[in-house]
Amino acid sequence: MIVVSDVHKHFGGFRAVDGATLEIATGSITGLVGPNGAGKTTLFNVIAGVLSPTSGRVTMDGEDITGLPPHDLFHRGLLRTFQIAHEFASMTVRENLMMVPARQSGETLWNAWFHRARIRQEEAALLKKADEVLEFLTIDHLKEERAGNLSGGQKKLLELGRTMMVDAKVVFLDEVGAGVNRTLLGTVGDAILRLNRERGYTFCMIEHDMDFIGRLCETVIVMAEGRVLTQGTIDEIKADERVIEAYLGTGLKNKAS
Amino acid sequence: MSGSGYGDRGNKDRSITRPGGGTMRVGTASGVHPLPRDDTAPFLIGERMTGGYGKGADILHDCTIGVDPGEIAVIVGPNGAGKSTAMKAVFGMLDLRGGAVRLEGEDITALSPQDRVARGMAFVPQTSNIFTSMTVEENLEMGAFLRRDDIRGTMAQVYDLFPILKDKRRQAAGELSGGQRQQVAVGRALMTQPRVLMLDEPTAGVSPIVMDELFDRIIEVARTGISILMVEQNARQALEIADKGYVLVQGSNAFTGTGADLLADDDVRRSFLGG
Amino acid sequence: MDLLNAFVALMNFVVIPASAYGAQLALGALGVTLIYAILRFSNFAHGDTMAFGTMVTILVTWALQGAGLSLGPVPTALLAMPVGIFGAAALVLLTDRAVYRFYRRQKAAPVILVIVSTGLMFIYNGVVRFIIGVDDQSFDDGARFVLSAREFREATGLQEALTLRTSQAITLITAVIVVALLFWFLNRTRTGKSMRAFADNEDLALLSGISPERVVAITWIIVAALATVAGTLYGLDKSFKPFTYFQLLLPIFASAIVGGLGSPVGAIVGGFVIAFSEVTVTYAFKKVLVYLLPDGWGPDGLVQLLGTDYKFAVSFAILVIVLLFRPTGLFRGKSG
Amino acid sequence: MRGVWLFALVAALIVLSGVMQSWNVALGIVNMGLVSAIMALGVNMQWGYAGLFNIGVMGFVALGGLAAVLIGMPPVAEAWQAGGARLLAALALGAGVIAAAALVWKRMAPGTARTLAMTVLLIGGFFAFRAVYDPAASAIEAVDPAVSGYLGGLGLPILLAWPVGGLLAAAAAWAIGKVALGLRSDYLAIATLGIAEIIIAVLKNEDWLSRGVKNVIGLPRPVPYEIDLQESAAFVEGVGALGADPVIASSIAVKLGYMALFLAVLGILLWLSQMALKSPWGRMMRAIRDNEVAAEAMGKDVTRRHLQIFILGSAVLGLAGAMMTTLDGQLVPTAYQPLRFTFLVWVMVIVGGSGNNYGAVLGGFLIWFLWVQVEPVGLWLMQTITAGLPETSALRTHLQDAAAHMRLLTMGVVLLLVLRFAPRGLLPEK
């Protein structure tokens, strides 16, 4: 369980996150929604150790993880994707995935020089896994392509793919759906569900696509102006006046003629 | 760009910094003849475009997209289908190996992007579409760079459209949230008072309320006689307001029709619109 | 206690020389910073661009002197400077067309441009030495001093002298004018703003109808002007020798970086920070203290933090310290 | 394949200069080429693998050179007596002050109090240090300043200086890396440049250490002296049988000796680098280079990896520096110029192809060859151009005098040409 208690993050005088308190239950898929600029990404960055909070605490399974560096959190099983894709542009798509798993013995120079056989074995296993993930994401034809040459949506898929390379405990997804084709997004949703059910991943996802959120998340947290506005099931949220006013709106006013 | 090798590893895609000139340009030199002039053709059309990045393989194959004044044309398709590429091609940021781009019947295939801006075309790219180090207001001013008249009116309209921007007008655009940046980007394009507005996934990452608002505005803008050409992954909403819809698959036109037609087509819905 | 003498000594040996040097560094650093901000690379050929502009100025100065023209107490070189600027601008525009433009079109990585500029540095360097030779060239004329040591002592009767060379005075005045002009241009004019937009996001600038080639050309012209002015002032104040201009590159970069690469204000502040730190840290404060303290209290030692042998290292030490506390320079320059 | 051709081309160029000029010249180029290749490997590790922009190459190379003195030269007993112990005490004191300051910085809460405490500690420490250090240094420097005036070295075999040079550079890199690696590219670059300048300033001015600008000459050699070979009957007989002149043969033999040593070092380093680059370690490094934020989020400890590669690359530079000083037989601090040691090595890496080890080696050889040969070629060119002009023509003398400067110009042109036609270097990364 991830517990965020009274986290503040200020930029100069601006309070991007202003006292956010929330819980993400182990094994759940929790949605995080809210208007643009509500502080969702900033909160993610605080949890994932990219930004240090102005004040407040974040704990994971009771352990204080506030301010730990991202690589440390990764080793504790906390993964995240980026809203704006962060691919390794000059490496191939497949290498982008193969680099992910932690504690590869080949990442030590000593082994790279003197235990080459062991590395070869590990690499073969990694390669197989990476190819499976790519196939799943329908971009296996691009495995030798430089990741920098992918289309916007393909990069998003690659972001997601990285989280599938390891056994994570908690995965934070920052708008993986934005820019991804809806049909494919359906498949991605299936994958998330499967990872959640079969492997027990906990997910927390920022998303603006209510259908997608509705399909996956038991709990939805709504943020606005740096705080949690409300929390509930998708139906409760959709019915909440404040949420409609601040975030959902009432649909298109002008229809095309 | 993959072929040139001058790049930074990990450099962002700067394929649009390619004014004029290029390796393969349609015209007398390459031996491809401009297509015959056709007065019934749409106001802006990229016709039978074929081409790719740098010396790499073709990404577009005989792809055609077009739009008429006051019309909204929407391009949908799977990731990597070549939608963004097609937009860039229409805006002249890509070297075509075949086909032509015509505005008001005139062949503009050889024009540089900034000349196209001068002809009344505006484009909001999918990524890095704002001046991060400049304030929101300066971003808008830069949108109006080629205009010599008073821009205050237009700016007020943009602020009306996206009220949050007015609050943040003195803030560096790079400090905005994802959705806010998107709004700045569209605002900047509107500042040119274009005749054609090209948008590459303008609603990616914006909240539902802003998306609706944005679509509303796009309709309004279209009603003033401006042509709108946009790529969308929020395809259902987009096609609802579209006069024309194009489905691209692997660089070619797979389906073309009115927005309603496409929405009604089972195949299209299942394969591209998420059921 | 002799406040006046202490003050004069400090002015004479610290404030005035450091100000003039600082102004020269600032002008040089402005050029470097502009290239960095707008064309996005560290231009290692800048020192030699300065040398080239100065060389043209010198040649014209000689011609003018030969023709018997002069500006009275003001150095003739000021009259020749516009031609020098023109020459330097021609050189850099030509270079841009022949070299940089190609890489720009290829969207080459900044490091490639840095290395290309190293190549150009070699070439400019060779050309300058080829034309004017490797030696010191003197081209200052007119009155050497606004205020000379003897005059000052005679006039005031003080033990210490305050001297102000014409070149120092001109340096300070010109620097102020040039900087004011530059800032007005960048922040107030449309062209200036479009340059900032281009610096920020080249692709998008294009989509706003800003012509990159025009921005680039204007940038180079401004840089050439700054380089020539800085070089000429430096040459007037110190001496002209191609190799020294190459060496100037290091303090100039140090200035630009202390201030924050890409930030014009930073470049100016950086220039003065470097110049003053070089002079103060190695200045022996003994004399000043002797004047200030009561008789007999004066220090025996020199009260010098570091020997002048470390002068060069000092500016870098300052630089490193500044960077440790403000990793992108005093004025938050761009990075990477 | 392209690589094979290019290496063959460089080899041919060197052989050609052997035939046209002399084998001594050619071997001289080969030896410095080997050293340059190692330097280029070092820079390539930092830039090519990890994207660290280090332009303080010169400083690390100089530290290697210092190691050669500290290991190879015999100790100066008198100087040790005069102030050795005191000097060591001063250095220990200095290190203690810095450590204490670091401790204060770590332990105390941020704020004015901390800044103040640290400043006071540092300034007080500085004066205390000077009080102990200054007399010790002057006592040492007063010992027969014309020939020694320094502490001397350990008098150990000079080959030992090579790894020690690497260690010295690595230690410096560790210290620099700890403080400066957080900086972004251009800032890191200038910080390293600054630190290199400081290292050189210390070498130039701290006479007790390595005689400062008075230079240390006559370093011991790992290979025999020419004169000994010439005097050895066996050698003279041997080369006599080959019909060679003993003087020339002796100097060639000496150079071949160096070459064998250098080749062995380069070979080992190249193998290690290749293995590292091709392994998951190399992949991780490239990922970090491409996108630090993402690599960090993928569990890679970017800071530590940067430090690691910075230290490794610098150690290689130090090693090369020690080798070069051994080859030169002297430590001349004034010879460490950024143009020669930093820019030139960078040119080698970029022209060779950054990220590719073989590219770095190729660049090392090619650029060094050009650096040496461009001067005579320029001279020849000028003579040819001016051949038609009358002896007394002012233009002719001007042009011929200017020939020496053509070296820089030609270097520049070559560089631009290579970059134009092989933008990612002659042997690009993949």
Next chain:
Amino acid sequence: QDAGPVKIGILLGYTGPIESIVPGMTASAEMAISQINEAGGILGGRMLEAVRADSTCIDSAAATAAAERMVTSDGVAAIMGADCSGVTGAVLANVAVPNGIAMISPSATSPGLSSADDNDLFFRTSPSDARQGEVLAQILADQDIDTVAVTYTNNDYGKGLSDAFIQSFEAQGGTVTLNAPHEDGKADYSAEIGALDSAGGDVLVVLGYGDQGGKGIIRSALDAGSFDRFMLADGMYMQSLLDDVGAAMDGSFGAVPWSEGEGTSAFQTLADEAQIDAESTYTRESYDAMALLAMAMQAAGSTDANEYKSKVMEVANAPGEPILPGELGKAMQILADGGDVDYVGATNVELIGAGEAAGNYREYVVKDGEYETVTFR
């Protein structure tokens, strides 16, 4: 091989901080060669041939490479040079000693070279700076000046000379307020002058190069009004300095290796004929250095340094027939006949110790833009 010309290297700084005095040095050395060749060469008719190379004066690596090329590729039998102490020491240790080649330097004056590990291959026709330091200190003593500030060019020569000077000066009770180095080739010396001025002193002793940092220092000092008299060492002696700085130099003084007598005037005449400026520093020493090399080879009957190195002292010093400049042919004849010579040359050559000139200096003062002799020491 025994019939061809005998090559002798001339290794001087054609570029670098003393490039303005090197042409004169080369010309006089080559004048010695042509006189010998006109008189029939050495070793029974073999001609001498000069091979020039650039020592750069400061870049030891470049100088070593140049010397190495002379020895291995041109096959010189001896080296006349190098000029500046730093590069000379380097060439000696790295090239001359390993290859067994003798060197006679006309101008390397560092005291360290007296005790360098040279296998007896190194000589010089100029005195050690240990001597110059004494002379400079004496000049100050004679003028009752007891506090001075010192600045030296930051290299082997400057540092060595300042060490020697300060030692003598302090031994006689003088005070050095500050001993500050300066780098050559910089454009700005205000920091150095600031420190020197603050330290104070009656005169500023400048131990540098007259067309480099030394000149810059003097300029800066005059501009800032901090010193108006300077004491100059050998590296500062050049007309160009007086021409460039102008009237403000009047009253400054210094010393330069010099000699008078028959030999000097004979050289003067020869130099005038050949349009060489005999007054320029180290021209005489260069002539003598070259002459000594040739005579030593002749005396040994060999071009092998191991054989002729022991002859250098013999031909330079008594006993024997005195030889003046211009009489080199005669000397060769005497030596060929098995006689002995005592070379006087242009500088009254008298090699002492490990083979260096005993050292006479001319004390001068600058008056009306000219060097004016005060006395000889």
